[in-house]
Amino acid sequence: MKHLHTFALIEAVARSGSMRKAAEDMNLTASALNRRIRGFEAEFGSPIFERIPGGVRLNPAGEMLLHHYRMSKSDLARVQSHVADLTGERRGHVRIACSQALLPYFLPEQIARYRAAHPGVTFTVTVRDRAQAEQELASYASDLALVFEPVYLVDFEVLHLIPQRVHAVLRKDHPLAAKPELRLWECLDSPSVAPNAKYGVRHLLDFAARKLGRTLNPVLETESFELIRHYVLHEQAIGFQIPIGLRAPDDGSLVFRPLAERDVATGSLILGQLRGRTLPVASARFAMQLAAALHED
C-alpha cells in the first residue's frame, strides 16, 4: 500500500539506526529519505527520531508511532485478506513463529495440506525460542505462534493447547531402552545431550532436577534439536525432546521413552496469537486446521 510507504521508511530507519543505511535498503537516496522523515515530523508535529552521533534513534513519540503503524498495517492486511476471501478464491499470507520441534514433521505436513486446498496462500515460518515467539506476535511480525511452554503470557492469547511429555531419545542398544518409562535419576546418571536453557524442554528438566537436589550436566548443549537426535547415534547418551518432533526411523536405530510424570512435569505445546487481534482469514483458517490436527495427535 503506497500511502503507508513513509511509515515503511520510518521503520527501516528505526531498524538500521541510520538514514543512509535505510536509504540503501529501501532503494532511495539518503537525501530523499531525509526529506521524507523531516517532512513527516513537521506534519506530525513532533520529531520522532532523536539524532545521536553516528545515526538516529527512535524517541518515545517514534515508538508509539511505529506501534500504530504496525497495528494499522496488519489491520489493513486483514481487511484485504477478508475482501479476497469474499471475492471467491482464497489468497493471503500466513506468518508463523514456532519452536524447532515443529519443523521436521508437523509443520511441513500441515502447510502442505493447507496449500493443497488453497494454493493461493503462502507462508513464512520463523524459528524462535519461546520468549522471542511472543515478541514476534507483539510487533505484528507474525500472526501465529506455536511454542512449547511459553514464558510470559501477557498479550498472548491461547488458541489451543496440548500436553507434551518430555521424552528421552536413545539409541536402541542403550541399557535404558528396554524400559517403557524412564525415571529422571536414571537419566542424570548417564551422559546427556540437551537443548540450552532458552527451550522449554530444558526448563522442565532443570526444574525437575533441582527438586531432586541434582543438576543436569549435558555432555553436549545445543540450540539444534536435529543435532541432538543425530548425536545420540554416535555416543551412548540420552537426548531430550517432545514427541511431536519425533518419529521412529525405519531402521529402528532410535527409540523414544517418556520420562515419568511424577519426575518431570508435563509441558504444554501452545498455539497462540496476539491478544485481542483479529487475524486475516488465511491465518485464522490455518490456525483452525492446526488446532484440529493437534487435537488428533
Place this chain on the structure above:
Amino acid sequence: MKHLHTFALIEAVARSGSMRKAAEDMNLTASALNRRIRGFEAEFGSPIFERIPGGVRLNPAGEMLLHHYRMSKSDLARVQSHVADLTGERRGHVRIACSQALLPYFLPEQIARYRAAHPGVTFTVTVRDRAQAEQELASYASDLALVFEPVYLVDFEVLHLIPQRVHAVLRKDHPLAAKPELRLWECLDSPSVAPNAKYGVRHLLDFAARKLGRTLNPVLETESFELIRHYVLHEQAIGFQIPIGLRAPDDGSLVFRPLAERDVATGSLILGQLRGRTLPVASARFAMQLAAALHED
C-alpha cells in the same frame, strides 16, 4: 495527515454518493478524484465502489475499508494526542455526542472548566438521540457519548452512570405544583408536553403509562427540550425532563417535581465510549472530569 488523504476522499465519495459532488466538496476536479479512486482500487486489489446509474455506492469491501480507515485515523489521533501530552502542554480535540438535556447547564460548565485548565483543547459537541449517539461512537465520529437511557448496549462501554428520575416541569401556579412528588396518573389527566419517542424520558413515561393501561397523549410533542420548558409557561401543561437539564429560574416561574418512583422507573444518565477503544489523552481526561462532576450531582 497527508498519507490518509485518499481515504478521506473515499469517505467523501461514500458520503455524497457521487464522485463529482465529492470532488467539489474536497476542492478537486472530478477527473483527479476519479483517478485516485481507480488507482486505489487497482492497488487494493478489488473495487470498493459499486457503480450505479446516477452515482456510486460502497460495496462490502468498501465498507470494511472505510471502517479500517476510521479506526486507523482515530488511533493516529490518539498517538498524536499522547505525544502532544508528553511534550508538555496539553492540546487536542474532544468530540462528544450528547443528549439535549446536557446542553443548557451541565456541558457548557464542564467544557469551560476544562478549557480554563487546558486552553489548548478544543471541543465538538454533537446533539444526538440515544440511538444515534451510539452510532457516532461506532463510526469513530465521536470519542464520548453522554446519553440518557441508551438503547443498544453492544459495543458501548459504560464509563460512568448516575440515576436520574423523571421530573415534571410545571408553572408555579399549576394545581399540582403544591405537591412534593407527583403520581403518574395525576399527570396523565392534565395536558402534557413531551419529547418524542426517540428520547429516553418519553420511553420511560410510555412504559410506565402502559403498565397502568393508560397512554400519554401530549398536546405538544417535540424534539426540543427547550421548547418544552418554555411552552409550559404559556399553557397550564406538564412538561417532562430530567433534573440535570433543569435549573429553577430566578423569578420562580417554573417548578420541578419528581414523579413517584413506584410509577416511573428511574432512568440512567450514562457516560460511555466505544468498547475497547483507547481514547486520546484529552478525551480521556475530560471523561474523568465528567465522571467526577456527575458523581457530585
Place this chain on the structure above:
DNA sequence: CTGCCCGTTGCGAAAAATGCACCGCATCTG
C-alpha cells in the same frame, strides 16, 4: 590533522498528480 561516516541542504531533473476538454451512457423532461 586526516579520513570517514553521519545528517542535512540547494538545485536541476524526473515523476506523479491535477485541470481541462471531451466521450459514451443512462436518465429525466418537455
Place this chain on the structure above:
DNA sequence: CAGATGCGGTGCATTTTTCGCAACGGGCAG
C-alpha cells in the same frame, strides 16, 4: 421522441511534488 442533464471515465498539457546528485558542516577514530 429528441434534447438536456448529470454521471463515470479518458487523453493530453500543465503544475506540483518528489528524487538524485553534489556539496556542506560536524562529530569521531586513527
